[in-house]
Amino acid sequence: MLKAEGIVKDFGGLRAINHCSIEVGKGSIVGLIGPNGAGKTTLFNVITGMYKPDAGRVVFKGEDITGLQPDQICQKGITRTFQISRELKVMTLLDNIMLAFKNQRGENFIRGILNPASVKEQETKNLKKSLEILEAMKLYDLRNESAAILSGGQRKMLELGQALATGPEMLLLDEPTAGATAAETAMVVNFIRRMREEQGLTLLIVEHKMDVIMGLCDKIFVISYGEKIMEGSAEEVRRNEKVREAYLGRED
Amino acid sequence: MPSFIIGIITIVGIYCILVLALNMRWGYCGLLDFGVAGFFLIGAYTSAILTSASSESSLFGVQYTAGYSFAWPIGLIAAAGISGFLAFIIGIPTLRLRGDYLAIVTIGMAEILRYVAINEKWMTRGVQGIRNIARPFESFFPAAGLTSDIILLALTLAILALFFIIASRLYISPFGRVLRAIREDEVVTSFLGKPVINFKMVIFVLGGIYMGVAGSLFAMYVTAIEPYQFIPTYTFLIWGCLIVGGSGNNWGAILGGALIMGLFIQGTRFLPSVAGQPQLIPALRYIAVGILLIIVLRLRPRGLLPEKVIRVEEAGDVHAKS
Numbered sequence: 001m002l003k004a005e006g007i008v009k010d011f012g013g014l015r016a017i018n019h020c021s022i023e024v025g026k027g028s029i030v031g032l033i034g035p036n037g038a039g040k041t042t043l044f045n046v047i048t049g050m051y052k053p054d055a056g057r058v059v060f061k062g063e064d065i066t067g068l069q070p071d072q073i074c075q076k077g078i079t080r081t082f083q084i085s086r087e088l089k090v091m092t093l094l095d096n097i098m099l100a101f102k103n104q105r106g107e108n109f110i111r112g113i114l115n116p117a118s119v120k121e122q123e124t125k126n127l128k129k130s131l132e133i134l135e136a137m138k139l140y141d142l143r144n145e146s147a148a149i150l151s152g153g154q155r156k157m158l159e160l161g162q163a164l165a166t167g168p169e170m171l172l173l174d175e176p177t178a179g180a181t182a183a184e185t186a187m188v189v190n191f192i193r194r195m196r197e198e199q200g201l202t203l204l205i206v207e208h209k210m211d212v213i214m215g216l217c218d219k220i221f222v223i224s225y226g227e228k229i230m231e232g233s234a235e236e237v238r239r240n241e242k243v244r245e246a247y248l249g250r251e252d
Numbered sequence: 253m254p255s256f257i258i259g260i261i262t263i264v265g266i267y268c269i270l271v272l273a274l275n276m277r278w279g280y281c282g283l284l285d286f287g288v289a290g291f292f293l294i295g296a297y298t299s300a301i302l303t304s305a306s307s308e309s310s311l312f313g314v315q316y317t318a319g320y321s322f323a324w325p326i327g328l329i330a331a332a333g334i335s336g337f338l339a340f341i342i343g344i345p346t347l348r349l350r351g352d353y354l355a356i357v358t359i360g361m362a363e364i365l366r367y368v369a370i371n372e373k374w375m376t377r378g379v380q381g382i383r384n385i386a387r388p389f390e391s392f393f394p395a396a397g398l399t400s401d402i403i404l405l406a407l408t409l410a411i412l413a414l415f416f417i418i419a420s421r422l423y424i425s426p427f428g429r430v431l432r433a434i435r436e437d438e439v440v441t442s443f444l445g446k447p448v449i450n451f452k453m454v455i456f457v458l459g460g461i462y463m464g465v466a467g468s469l470f471a472m473y474v475t476a477i478e479p480y481q482f483i484p485t486y487t488f489l490i491w492g493c494l495i496v497g498g499s500g501n502n503w504g505a506i507l508g509g510a511l512i513m514g515l516f517i518q519g520t521r522f523l524p525s526v527a528g529q530p531q532l533i534p535a536l537r538y539i540a541v542g543i544l545l546i547i548v549l550r551l552r553p554r555g556l557l558p559e560k561v562i563r564v565e566e567a568g569d570v571h572a573k574s
Contacts, residue, residue, distance in 0.1 A: 086437055092561055107446075
């Protein structure tokens, strides 16, 4: 489904990602782990078009999407969330979700002014879907509140709902449970499983909570200092000497 | 006296169009536009030059020739078009940059245009300005008459109403929702699949069109324009109107325009001048506006009529509420 091949990204003299390749199969949940500063978020940023890689290419469903703009990549079917939630605080929860749907007719400004039946009809449909998403996120009662009042975990849920509303084929989640309580984390994990099972979504997840990663992922990539040090199942990662070294340092 | 009051309502209406335009750019979309006076100038001069008769008069040795004797609607539409086009040209390099660059470029653009108007005498008559600008239906109702004032007032209010309706419908539309999202966080909006620059460009050009039309109405209202009427002070007065009224709220924009432009700038013309100090009241106007701004920001930081949170109607409610 998604292939990143030989990605290199430099920031000045610092090589944040060094010839890193990952591959995510359709319908799988793949984890991306590594110590702080390993380049996980940078890799996300390269895949989703925030940065252009200095070398390498990103292929999605057989199509080269390297260097496309973030909005174009989202249109292709890849949506991401952020490590630190970036929900739109002034807007209501409902508006946050309504915003995210693709191909909204009323986003053309002439149709926005005239508000013809075709726009109204689509808005009603999107409203219904939005309320369903908020319901699933347990945020329904807060739908008309501004997003600024949410707790950390609720923000993550809102962001997830927003990403889901874009109708993606693949989701890139950057620490989906950061700042969430244990109960909220369980909810997010459940939700991620359901998204794969019910909608056949493909997911790539960066996460520091090992139990979350180990419990969810079919395959895990471990990167350190911008290089992939291994890939494998949760069990293989747990046993791997190099991974332990990357996190804890070498015993001399 | 009635013509005086009609005149004040007209000019305040014209300034309210500018406040509305700024509200669409800044209030909806967060575009830091400091070039209001420049778009206003382009509209006024475009309209004035197109509708004036060409003349061969000589002024300080410079032949003043520009003038095309077009009818006023053509002047009005051209003012909208040229000002919108100017916005498009400025938008190409600046809208992809951070907001402060747009502020720098727009204020620079406005001042450059003013100096062009001062120096390109063949076209603009420089500081002498363009005089005897035609008003609508002038051959039937001469510019000095009450009827002419009423016609212009009606035209201004009709356009203001139309622009207000367009702006308000845009605000609640999905298009407006994207603008409000851009105002909060461009990056997130682009990752949600919205081509942010296109949205910014549309609203920036639409703002330019509004301001150009306001300029054209202004030229017809005063019938004589000169570069000094487009100094940056006016840009900041319009900003003052928007901040006092309530950024993001169209009614707030109108209220701010009426309050500052009407009561403080125009209304103070009624005050008797202080003996021996003819400049005192005009100078005090700006001090009064400054004080008003401070008071409002202190007590109602989001303006007198703050932006309302939109609550989507419960039409598609999946829950049957008991």
